[in-house]
Amino acid sequence: MQDLDIVILAAGKGTRMRSQTPKVLHTLAGKPMVQHVLDTAAGLNPTRTHVVIGHGAEQLREALAESAVSFAIQAEQKGTGHAVAQAQPQLGSGNVLVLYGDVPLIRRESLNALLAQVDEQHMGLLTVTLDDPSGYGRIVRNEAGDAVAIVEQKDAVPAQLAITECNTGIMAMTSAQLKRWLPQLSAENAQGEYYLTDVIAMAAKEGIKVCTAQPATAVEVEGVNNRAQMARLERAYQQQLADKLMEQGVALADPARLDIRGKLTCGHDVFIDVGCVFEGEVALGEGVRIGPYCVIKNSTIGAESVIESHSVIEATVAAGMNQIGPYARLRPGTRLAVKAKVGNFVETKNTEVGEGSKINHLSYVGDAHLGKNVNIGAGTITCNYDGANKHRTVIGDDAFIGSNSALVAPVTVGKGATVGAGSTIAKDVSDQALAVTRSRQLEKAGWPRPVKKTN
Ligand code: UD1
Ligand code: CA
Secondary structure, three states: OEEEEEEEEEEOOOOHHHHOOHHHHEEOOOOOHHHHHHHHHHHHOOOOEEEEEEEEEEHHHHHOOOOEEEEOOOOOOOOOOHHHHHHHOOOOOOEEEEEEOOOOOHHHHHHHHHHHOOEEEEEEEEEEOOOOOOOOEEEOOOOOOHHHHHEOHOOOOOHHHOOOOOEEEEEEEEEEHHHHHHHHHHOOOOOOOOOHHHHHHHHHOOOOOOEEEEOHHHHHOOOOOOOHHHHHHHHHHHHHHHHHHOOOOOOOOOOOOOOEEEEHHHHHHHHHEEOOEEEEEEEOOOEEEEEOOOOOOOOOOOOOOOOOOOEEEEEEEOOOOOOOHHHEEOOOOOOOOOOOEEEEEOEEEEEEOOOOOEEEEOOEEEEEEEEEOOEOOOOOOOOOOOOOOOOOOOOOOOEOOOOOOOEEOOOOEOOEEEOOOOOOOOOEEEOOEEEEOOOOOOOOOOOOOOOOOOO
């Protein structure tokens, strides 16, 4: 395999974001922009990946600590050519591809097309034709139609400003070519910067052909300079994800009102209503229906389950045929066996709910194990925390917990046992027994109600 170095520029300040966070760490679909670029880059199997950092260097190092990248420091931002030059000492002897930390949606296919052209006599340049080219470097071609230079907007003469073919900034060449050209860059231009784009004219002068390619869609090469562009790219990316899901047979109430911040896998005939957010790794089994405005994170929802509106589910595994919500909150460690039901205003945490068991209304069940066909009445609370430690509640098969009961853990309620409504259960309950702790009802016949004094 050909040696490949990928250089990702990420030293710019991103002033127009008006943020303390370095621009390339702003997230798109829940992932930093630069991470999108790194993930795409990784798909090209590079020998080395270099990230050129400057503004917010420490934050970037920290954020990318787990990534297999090396950093090149550009202490002062003297232009894109100067930025690439900072990585030059680390480059190998094969090909070099230049990418940008703030151009997150570039696709591997476009980059492969570019790299395929590169050899001693050819370099690759990704260009895009735009209705409004303002701000971009323009691609200057000779009579034969070959790209021979890039002129920056600020250096361009009127005839050049009329050119609509623009520089995306993404280019590929051999390491030898780049190492020849970088030292020749000069900052004698309108911005007083070392322009990477000047290598195009150097290539042309040496008789090296600049092979251009265009991305499938312009959104791929769009850079982010402000929050509005960021939001636009987010929508464009979400639309792509939605399109893929629909191709796979997922029914979306509105593809424009869906947010996936991670990986969502779906079986056949899944239906997702409007306003849902999926984070991390989420798997939805066949026929799962998700109501409006649910948030589901790192969870697996088994086939034929129904999640009603406004439910928030995290690190949960639901086996299938479950009924959840509306307004359920399933916190990490929730395990629902088949046909278990968790209804409105119920919070669960670190709890297994056995097959066919129901927690239908207004309860908190944490650090608990529920057997099969347990019925938890409305307003039941597992008192799992004594102020210092967490304790478990175990409820046997077919147990019935009356409404508004407090189960003071550690405690076990036996199989088939019944807890009377309004009880505070602090001691274990035997199998098949009834436990009630509330005081007996008192009745005073014909009791006269107090009347208001008149004086
Ligand atoms: C650059 C191109 C222009 C192209 C446009 C596409 C040059 C000279 N011009 O212009 O032809 O149409 O991108 O968006 O290359 N950066 C550094 N260090 C620096 C300067 C820039 O890391 O010293 C990084 C920035 O963080 C940014 C990228 O390089 O991610 C592009 O820099 P920017 O200043 O935005 O270049 P443009 O003027 O937009
Ligand atoms: Ca730019």
